[in-house]
Amino acid sequence: MAAIGTILQRSSFNDLSDFDIKGNWEVNSDALLTPGANSVLQYKYASALDQFQIKVKTDSPSLVMQMFGIKSANNIRTAFSVSNGRAKWEFTYNNTNGTSDTSIVIDNGDILEYIFTKTQWTVSFEVKNISKNTSSFVLVPAASAAITAHKVRFYSASQAKILFFEKWSDQEFQPLNLLVGDSITYGSSATIPANRWGTKAGFQIEGSAGDTSSEGLELLYEITNIIKPKRVVYAFGTNDLNIEVWKNNLMEFKAKIEQKNIVFIPIAPYANNNRSMQPYFDYINLNFNEYFDLFGVTKQAGNTNLKAEFNVDGTHFNNAGHQACADFVLNSPYYSFIPVDHQTSSALRLLVLNKWFN
Incomplete structure (x- = not known):
């Protein structure tokens, strides 16, 4: 299995085409310098990778790294900074925060490395204080913060310099299947990541709590240019209250995925107790010959509510629900497929034409 590896690395910032800038940032001796006033530097592409790391080097402990949720209505923003020599996280959504148990000494001119x-x-x-070879580490409690589909950004209240930026991932490159979706894809209410139905089905995960098909469109760059799966399993719908928007987004996503020679297959969105997902199933059933009917797997007999034996909160389901979805997908005739190979397809067309004319 090959890993994605380095996504972006910058030790010279003369090329800022991968960033959006708000406020005062300027290139100074290959580094990026801001006078402060919370000017924002933002990596422009949205991400919902299951596994990744970001490193940034700076000369200022006032620099803040933020995972800025692209669905601003949810306020899913987690900030990472230094407070009195301690690594610190702050989760805006529920106003929680935490710091490392140990602190480090930081003097003027010391070079720091933030590692998320x-x-x-x-x-x-x-x-890490690279100048002094010391570090401060904090683990963010899973129940206290969520890293949803986001754009990473940096800002500072006072003068700061960014000397280096790197984003990389050891998630699988060109996986056979990539499951893209919301909190159920992410695994909410499963007890451990291994119990997520997508993981049990052998899929790589691009899941993000609270997101809709609109946020899914923003992930297209990462999916088609960074992960490059052979097939995308599309699992948005639960958070899409406007079915017409969902329909349009689904078809736009499908078209752009298929332009990259990636196979597309949707699920029929899961049942829940908040509204009937029957119209969503009907649309999938009418417009797709191949799909995973997880609506049928999760709904009660005789109505459209989530099965009681799976129900956690009316929307999310427990380990048993994840297992049922995985079992259905693994036994589906659509689980196995033939990846689109552009070169192979071209060669096959050429062979057919040669036989036709000869």
């Missing part, structure tokens, strides 16, 4: 790491549900933040 996400491995499925585990998130950590480390601040």
Whole structure:
């Protein structure tokens, strides 16, 4: 299995095409310098990778790294910074925060390295004082913070310089299947990541709590240019209250995925107790010959509510629900497929034409 590896690395910031800038940032001796006033530097592409790491080097402990949730209505924003020599996290959504148990000494001119790491549900933040070879580390409790589909950004209240930026991932490159969706894809209410139905089905995960098909469109760059799966399993719908928007987004997503020679297959969205997902199933059933009917798997007999034996909160389901979805998918005739190979397809067409004309 090959890993994605380095996504972006910058030790010189003369090329800022991968960043959006708000406020005062300027290139100074290959580094990026801001006078402060909370000017924002943002990596422009949204991400919902299951596993990734970001490193940034700076000369200022006032620099803040933020995972800025692209669905601003949810306020899913987690900030990482240094407070009195301690690595610190702050989760805006529920106003929680935490710091490392140990502190480090930081003097003027010291070079710091911020290291953010996400491995499925585990998130950590480390601040290294490279000048003094010391570090401060804090683990972010899974129940206290969520890293949803986001854009990473940096800002500072006072003068700060960014000397280095790197984002990389050891998630699988060109996986056979990539499951893209919301909190159920992410595994909410499963007890451990291994119990997620997508993981049990052998899929790589691009899941994000609270997101809709609109946020899914923002992940297209990462999916088609960074992960490059052979097939995408599309699992948005639960949070899409406007079915017409969902229909349009689904078809736009499908078209753009298929332009990259990636196979597309949707699920029929899961049942829940808040509203009937029957119209969503009907649309999938009418427009797709191949799909995974997880609506049928999760709904009660005789109505459209979530099965009582799976129900956690009316929307999410427990380990048994995840297992039922995985079992259905694994036994589906659509589980196995033939990946689209552009070169092979071209060669096959050429062979057919040669036989036709000869």
